[in-house]
Amino acid sequence: MSITQNLTTSISSTSSAFLASPTFTPRYSCFTSFLIGIKIASFFCLLIKILIFFSGYCRSQVSLPVKSVSICKCVATPQEAETAYKTKVSRNANMGKLQAGYLFPEVARRRNGHLLTYPDAKIISLGIGDTTEPIPEVITSAMAKRSQALSTIEGYSGYGAEQGEKPLRSAIASTFYGDLGIEEDDIFVSDGAKCDISRLQIVFGSNVKMAVQDPSYPAYVDSSVIMGQTGPFQKPVQKFANIEYMRCNPENGFFPDLSSISRPDIIFFCSPNNPTGAAATREQLTHLVQYAKDNGSIIVYDSAYAMYISGDNPHSIFEIPGAKEVAIETSSFSKYAGFTGVRLGWTVVPKQLLFSDGFPVAKDFNRIVCTCFNGASNISQAGGLAFLSPEGLKAMRDVIGFYKENTSIIVDTFDSLGFKVYGGKSAPYVWVHFPGRNSWDVFSEILEKTHVVTTPGSGFGPGGEGFIRVSAFGHRENVLEACRRFKQLYK
Amino acid sequence: MHKMYNTSVCSSMFSPNALQSIMLVTRQQQYWIMSSCTLKNQRLRIGHRTKVPRNVNMEKLQHGYLFPEIQRHQLMHLEKYPHANVIDLGIGDTTEPLSTIVTSSMVDFVHGLSTEKGYKGYGPEQGEKALRKEIADTIYKDLGIKPSEVFVSDGAQCDISRLQLLMGPNLKIFVPDPSFPAYIDSSVIIGQAGEFVYETGKYKNIEYMTCGPQTNFFPDLHTASRADIIFFCSPNNPTGHAATRKQLEQLVDFAKENGSIIIFDSAYSAYITDDSPKSIFEISGAREVAIEVSSFSKFAGFTGVRLGWTVVPEELSYSNGFPVVHDFNRIMCTCFNGASNIAQAGGLACLSPEGLKAVQSHVDNYMDNARILVDALTSVGLKVYGGKNAPYAWVHFPGSNSWDVFAEILEKTHMITVPGSGFGPGGEEYIRISAFGQRDSIIEASERFQCLV
Numbered sequence: 001m002s003i004t005q006n007l008t009t010s011i012s013s014t015s016s017a018f019l020a021s022p023t024f025t026p027r028y029s030c031f032t033s034f035l036i037g038i039k040i041a042s043f044f045c046l047l048i049k050i051l052i053f054f055s056g057y058c059r060s061q062v063s064l065p066v067k068s069v070s071i072c073k074c075v076a077t078p079q080e081a082e083t084a085y086k087t088k089v090s091r092n093a094n095m096g097k098l099q100a101g102y103l104f105p106e107v108a109r110r111r112n113g114h115l116l117t118y119p120d121a122k123i124i125s126l127g128i129g130d131t132t133e134p135i136p137e138v139i140t141s142a143m144a145k146r147s148q149a150l151s152t153i154e155g156y157s158g159y160g161a162e163q164g165e166k167p168l169r170s171a172i173a174s175t176f177y178g179d180l181g182i183e184e185d186d187i188f189v190s191d192g193a194k195c196d197i198s199r200l201q202i203v204f205g206s207n208v209k210m211a212v213q214d215p216s217y218p219a220y221v222d223s224s225v226i227m228g229q230t231g232p233f234q235k236p237v238q239k240f241a242n243i244e245y246m247r248c249n250p251e252n253g254f255f256p257d258l259s260s261i262s263r264p265d266i267i268f269f270c271s272p273n274n275p276t277g278a279a280a281t282r283e284q285l286t287h288l289v290q291y292a293k294d295n296g297s298i299i300v301y302d303s304a305y306a307m308y309i310s311g312d313n314p315h316s317i318f319e320i321p322g323a324k325e326v327a328i329e330t331s332s333f334s335k336y337a338g339f340t341g342v343r344l345g346w347t348v349v350p351k352q353l354l355f356s357d358g359f360p361v362a363k364d365f366n367r368i369v370c371t372c373f374n375g376a377s378n379i380s381q382a383g384g385l386a387f388l389s390p391e392g393l394k395a396m397r398d399v400i401g402f403y404k405e406n407t408s409i410i411v412d413t414f415d416s417l418g419f420k421v422y423g424g425k426s427a428p429y430v431w432v433h434f435p436g437r438n439s440w441d442v443f444s445e446i447l448e449k450t451h452v453v454t455t456p457g458s459g460f461g462p463g464g465e466g467f468i469r470v471s472a473f474g475h476r477e478n479v480l481e482a483c484r485r486f487k488q489l490y491k
Numbered sequence: 492m493h494k495m496y497n498t499s500v501c502s503s504m505f506s507p508n509a510l511q512s513i514m515l516v517t518r519q520q521q522y523w524i525m526s527s528c529t530l531k532n533q534r535l536r537i538g539h540r541t542k543v544p545r546n547v548n549m550e551k552l553q554h555g556y557l558f559p560e561i562q563r564h565q566l567m568h569l570e571k572y573p574h575a576n577v578i579d580l581g582i583g584d585t586t587e588p589l590s591t592i593v594t595s596s597m598v599d600f601v602h603g604l605s606t607e608k609g610y611k612g613y614g615p616e617q618g619e620k621a622l623r624k625e626i627a628d629t630i631y632k633d634l635g636i637k638p639s640e641v642f643v644s645d646g647a648q649c650d651i652s653r654l655q656l657l658m659g660p661n662l663k664i665f666v667p668d669p670s671f672p673a674y675i676d677s678s679v680i681i682g683q684a685g686e687f688v689y690e691t692g693k694y695k696n697i698e699y700m701t702c703g704p705q706t707n708f709f710p711d712l713h714t715a716s717r718a719d720i721i722f723f724c725s726p727n728n729p730t731g732h733a734a735t736r737k738q739l740e741q742l743v744d745f746a747k748e749n750g751s752i753i754i755f756d757s758a759y760s761a762y763i764t765d766d767s768p769k770s771i772f773e774i775s776g777a778r779e780v781a782i783e784v785s786s787f788s789k790f791a792g793f794t795g796v797r798l799g800w801t802v803v804p805e806e807l808s809y810s811n812g813f814p815v816v817h818d819f820n821r822i823m824c825t826c827f828n829g830a831s832n833i834a835q836a837g838g839l840a841c842l843s844p845e846g847l848k849a850v851q852s853h854v855d856n857y858m859d860n861a862r863i864l865v866d867a868l869t870s871v872g873l874k875v876y877g878g879k880n881a882p883y884a885w886v887h888f889p890g891s892n893s894w895d896v897f898a899e900i901l902e903k904t905h906m907i908t909v910p911g912s913g914f915g916p917g918g919e920e921y922i923r924i925s926a927f928g929q930r931d932s933i934i935e936a937s938e939r940f941q942c943l944v
Contacts, residue, residue, distance in 0.1 A: 084808065085779040088750025089719045091809035092659030095818045130612040140605040143833065147597040150589045150796070153929075158584035158794040162559075191645055191797075191831070198656070198826035202680060205546030206660070222825045226656060265543045296542025325539040340612040341832035342604070343645075352538055355545035364549045370556040371676045372652035377645070377831040378795035379597065475607075 094228045097240070103218050103459030104128065110444065111453050118451065124482045126410075127453035129274065129428065129471045131338040133402060135383075136395030139337060142386030146379050160375045163366065164189025164346070168381050171388040172346055176306075176331070180318040182348055186362065188369055189384070191376045192345040193304050193332040194219050199372060200300060200328065200347070201227040203364050204266060211244035211264035213256060215275055215460030215467075217302070220268040238462040247463045250422060250433070254278030258291045267292060269317075270302035272309060275460045275469040276431045277423015279313040285320045292326040298353065298361070299327040304345075307336050307400055309426040324350035328361070335428065336396050337387045344380040403428045406479045407472035413483040414470075417490045428472040431457070435466055442468050450485035548682045551694070557672045557913040558582045564897075565907050572905065578936045580864075581907035583728065583882065583925045585792040587856060589837075590849030593791070596840035597833050614829045617820065618643025618800070622835050625842045626800055630785070634772045636802055640816065642823055643838070645830045646799040647758050647786040648673050654754060654782065654801070655681040657815075657822045658720060665718035667710055668699040668917030669729055671756065674722040675915070692916040701917045704876060704887075708732035712741060717749040723771075724756035726763060729914045729923040730885045731877015733767035739774045746780040752807065752815070753781040758799075761790040761854050763880045778804040782815070787834075789882070791841045791850045798834040857882045860933040861926035867937030868924070882926040885911070889920055896922050904939040 107127055115123060149155025163169065169187040190196045197219050206228035212220045224230050224243060231241025239245050244264045246256030254276050269288060271280040280288070292299050301317035309315060317327045332345035349362040386392050411424040414432050422431040434442045439456035446454055446468070455471070457464030472479065554560065561581045569577060603609025617623065623638040644650045651673050660682030666674050678684045678697060685696030693699050698718045700710030708730050723742060726733040734742070746753050755771035763769055771781045786799035803816040840846045865878040874887040888896045893910035900908055900922070909925070911918030926933070 084806065084812070085747075086750075086808045086810055086812050087746075087752050087780060088810050089658070089662065089752050091811055091813050091818065092657060092661075094659055095657070095821065098821065128613070132610070132612065134606055134610040135604045137605045140601050143601045143604075144598045147594050147601060147833070147837075150597075150792075151591045151594040152588055156586070156588040156792075158586065158792070158927075159582065160795050192828045194828045195826065202652070202656070203546060203549070204543070205548055206682065207546075208543060219825060226822070226825065228660065263542075265541075292541075293539065296540070298541050298543050322539075326541060338604075338610070338612070341614050341829070343828065343831040354538060354540045356540055356542050357545055358537075358540055359545050364546065367549065367552065367556065368680070370559050371673060371680065372649065374646050374648045374797065375795070377797040377834050379601070379833050380831050 094226050097225050097230065097232055098222065099233050103455070107443070107453065107455060107459070110447065114447050114451070121451040122481075123451045123453060124474070124478045124485075125453045126470045126472070126474060126479070126482055127455045129335065130473055131335060131340050131403075132473050132475055133338060133399050135338045135342075136392065136399065138389065138391045138395055139383050139386045143342075143379050143383040146382035150379075157378055160378050160381070162370045162373060162375045163187075164376060165378070165381050165385075168385050168388075169346075171385055175388050175393070177316060177318060177348065180316060181324065182318055182350065186348050186350050188347045188349065188365065189376050189381060190345045190347060190369075190373070191343040191380070192334060193302060193330045193347075195373075196330045196345060196347045197300070197302075198223045198226075199368050200330070200365070201229075202372060203361070203368050204229075208265035209242055209244070210266040210268060211246055211261055211297075212268045212461070213248045213270065213273065214245035214463035215248065215457060216268065217270060217274045218460065220300075221461070238458070245461060245463065248273070248276060248278065249463060250420070253284075254422070255280060255284045258287065263295045264297055267297050267299045268302065269299055270304070271313070272305040272427035273423070274302075274305065274427065275423075275429055275455065275457065275464065275467075277425065277427035277429045278431075279309050279311070279426035282312075282314050282320070285314055285317060285323075289317070289320045289323050289326055293322060296356070297326065299323075301327050301329045302331070303329055304332040304335055305427045306331065307396065308404060308428055310404070311426065313426060318348070318350075324352040326353070328353065328365075333384055333387060336400065337383070337392075338399065339380065339383070342377075342380050342383060344376055344384045402476075403472050406474060406476065409479055409483055410470050410472055413486050417487065419490075424472070430470040430472065432468045432470060433466060434468060437466060439465055439467060446486075446489070449489050450482070452482045452485055548680050548684075551679050551684065551687055552676065553687055556676060557909070560913075561907060561909060564901065568901055568905070575905040576935075577905045577907060578928070578932050578939070579907045580924045580926075580928065580936060581909050583789065584927055585789060585794050585853075585857075586927050586929055587792055587853040589792050589796075590846070590853075592843070592845050592849050593837050593840045597837040600833055600836035611832050614832050614835070616824045616827055616829045617641075618830065619832070619835050619839075622839050622842075623800075625839055629842045629847070631770060631772060631802070634770060635778075636772060636804070640802050640804050642801045642803065642819065643830050643835060644799045644801060644823075644827070645797040645834070646788060647756060647784045647801075649827075650784050650799060650801045651754070651756075652677045652680075653822050653826060654784070654819070655683070656826060657819055658683075662719035663696055663698065663717075665698040665700060665715065665721040665751070666915070667702040667723060667727070669702070669911060669914030669921070670722060671724055671728045672914060674754075692912075699915060699917065702727070702730060702732070703917065704874075707738075708876070709734060709738045709741075712745045715745070717751065719751055721746060721751050721753045722756065723753055724758070725767070726759040726881035727877075728756075728759065728881065729877075729883055729909065729911065729918065729921075731879065731881035731883045733763050733765070733880035736766075736768050736774070739768055739771060739777075743771070743774045743777050743780055747776060750810070751780065753777070755781050755783045756785070757783055758786040758789055759881045760785065761851070762858060762882055764858065765880065767880060772802070772804075779806045779808075782807065787838055787841060790854070791838070792853060793834065793837070793841075796831075796834045796837060798830055798838045856930075857926050860928060860930065863933055863937050864924055864926055864940075867940045871941055871943070878926070884924040884926065886922045886924060887920060888922060891920050893919055893921055900943065904943055906936055906939055 170184045173184045201223045244261045248254040306315040317323045329348040333339040349365045353361040407424045410430045414421045420433040424430040439458045443456040455469040457467030623641040627636045627638045655677040684694035702708045760769040771777045783802040787793035807815045861878040868875045876885040878884040893912045897910040909923040911921030
């Protein structure tokens with residue numbers, strides 16, 4: 001049987017692929033450490049082989065009650081590595097800039113390691129932001145109907161429009177951007193915001209500079225590195241050269257001081273924010289749009305959590321006058337409809353958004369969508385359309401309400417323990433401050449002592465140090481149990 | 492078959508420089524320019540301009556992507572002849588409904604998503620374990636491909652761009668000419684291709700190897716200069732040629748001698764009717780030099796459902812010894828989030844014994860279509876290639892301009908085809924005719940061809 005392998009230096013998941021709640025069917029996940037230098041690798045190979053031999057440790061694709069665990073295998077024995085054929089194709093230097101110990105696989109690796117140490121532990125995952133509640137039937141019955149129809153002559157459809165099916169584009173425009181002047185043909189349906197982020201980077205190319213909030217969702221920085229927009233990683237500051245990191249912390253109300261950065265071409269801005277949970281105010285977004293206008297920058301606004309907003313914070317950047325000339329908005333059905341596995345999202349590129357030579361950004365984005373993509377799955381799109389029906393939207397509000405209740409429970413728990421807690425009002429994430437502490441240490445402590453997986457703040461950027469992100473996706477009983485355990489630990 | 496194309500957002504773009512070059516463009520390019528739509532009012536809008544420079548690589552693209560361009564011609568034709576019974580033998584879009592074996596498994600999976608037990612969130616970006624294993628065991632039976640080397644995706648076109656993103660801008664590609672446009676276009680977009688040369692219709696930094704009847708539809712590797720990445724599609728889109736074992740052995744040797752990586756597109760391998768290899772991994776030594784990309788689109792009718800896969804063998808390494816598979820995995824995890832779990836459930840059903848029988852019957856049906864078309868075209872004296880191991884007929888119109896022929900066929904017979912030059916300069920004088928379609932349309936088409944000449 002093959003033994004799977006993976007590298008923490010270069011392989012990573014920015015998603016929940018490797019983390020799952022205990023009720024999920026076993027998932028495939030595998031890691032291995034790829035150490036620098038064949039000699040070091042061969043030493044560990046030998047060590048691992050010995051462990052494998054004596055402990056019967058190594059099995060591939062084992063199904064455990066909670067998760068499948070795959071064990072590492074070295075790439076090659078020393079002799080094989082030295083004589084193994086190599087092509088003459090140079091490795092992409094941009095890939096080489098990506099750092100070891102990337103966030104989510106590292107979290108998953110530690111989780112899996114923990115499970116090996118405590119095989120009977122009931123691990124609760126409040127790490128990855130993966131939805132857990134079943135999809136409302138109004139949506140799944142529409143997808144079932146579409147699937148069924150594909151077996152009929154009248155109902156079969158092949159290639160769809162790469163930009164998405166017209167009724168869905170129209171429904172997205174009217175539901176989310178009703179009075180905001182965003183039209184159906186400004187909407188591009190996709191297989192998710194993460195994929196769109198990379199497609200946007202391909203549109204922009206390597207000769208632009210971006211700014212990100214710090215902390216922020218890792219895909220913005222990583223896709224920028226892969227595209228070749230950044231310089232090398234600077235270990236002392238834990239930042240990539242040529243990215244503007246805009247610190248967002250309690251002191252500045254989680255909104256960056258834009259006067260302190262040098263002009264970027266592209267500004268990634270996520271609100272409500274992952275990981276801090278902060279939702280920007282109308283004033284703040286007006287300031288952001290004005291900054292972009294004054295500096296000729298383009299905002300890529302990630303509104304994937306907008307439906308979690310409590311209060312009157314803007315749901316869309318296009319609520320701000322002038323935004324159509326400076327912003328793109330990307331969003332997703334993942335956290336609204338539980339479509340994390342079904343895969344559906346969208347990006348809005350207004351016609352008014354122009355490059356410096358006057359060329360419409362939407363035309364280039366359309367070209368990328370037609371050339372580098374081939375449309376979201378038609379079944380997923382049928383589900384999206386059903387989601388946007390009155391019945392679907394009501395069902396969504398119920399599910400989001402459920403996750404928001406989870407969030408309140410977690411916020412109350414940490415509040416009651418005397419922690420400074422942020423977020424949790426307009427996003428399914430709670431951002432807990434552990435002043436003066438290393439976030440990986442806190443992560444480990446929580447995991448070790450409560451068997452609860454969280455996410456260390458520094459994984460989202462240096463601005464996340466001293467914080468832990470607790471996600472509120474989970475079955476109620478797991479969230480309650482996790483909170484009981486937190487109270488036990490920190491009482 | 493109903494399509495829901497929306498072309499209100501234009502797929503063409505021209506750089507300001509191209510406006511000056513219009514006088515120098517070839518006739519073929521005039522077709523692109525004349526027929527390309529613009530946004531309602533003008534190409535360059537008036538209004539606030541950001542200071543973000545347009546990506547110079549996007550500027551190098553000469554026109555819109557081929558297939559949306561064909562669709563636009565179709566729409567224009569329909570505007571002119573609203574009652575025409577247009578037969579589409581253009582884009583290679585499947586038309587046969589899926590077997591209920593496949594759709595019922597998707598239906599069951601979907602219903603499961605509404606239950607606590609059956610609900611699934613994020614799946615592994617590399618694909619569901621069971622599907623990866625099934626692809627390795629069924630498609631690559633006895634070829635030693637491991638499930639861990641199989642990466643499930645939302646389709647080959649998407650994987651090609653992800654591979655380009657992986658490879659980066661500092662490499663040179665080799666393409667057979669003619670070829671599936673995504674290879675060249677993605678190369679331009681990522682920054683590998685250099686400037687477009689109007690006189691030759693080629694990009695400066697791409698090695699184009701003509702594949703025509705005179706070369707047995709295989710590049711003359713003795714005259715080829717080294718490229719880092721060799722794209723190779725077999726059975727070929729658009730020529731329909733399936734490379735022989737000997738040809739693929741030559742290709743693998745050539746890659747090995749030059750330290751190149753082959754990206755082998757086997758999307759049509761299910762259409763092979765003779766003993767031509769179905770996978771590059773049938774060739775000894777290929778594991779060290781090749782990646783294989785494939786798809787459920789043409790094999791299983793999943794053009795709208797979206798499912799494909801890429802195989803990256805463990806042995807394949809960069810010049811510094813670093814395994815390509817690790818970087819590809821990183822791309823899949825960072826720039827992608829897995830194929831739809833519903834599509835994957837369907838894919839798994841396709842690979843069951845009953846599922847394979849069902850998909851094969853559709854493939855056979857399309858190949859019967861191909862035979863009908865080839866016979867009709869041959870009977871009117873045209874030289875026809877392909878159509879034996881692929882659902883495409885590659886028809887020669889010596890001395891012609893392929894866009895002219897495309898236009899003439901459309902005007903006179905109300906049939907959509909694809910002009911060969913859309914696949915590269917080596918496609919000039921040829922028309923690609925696809926064999927996807929309902930049988931009665933295919934028979935009608937074959938009759939219309941007989942009227943044409």
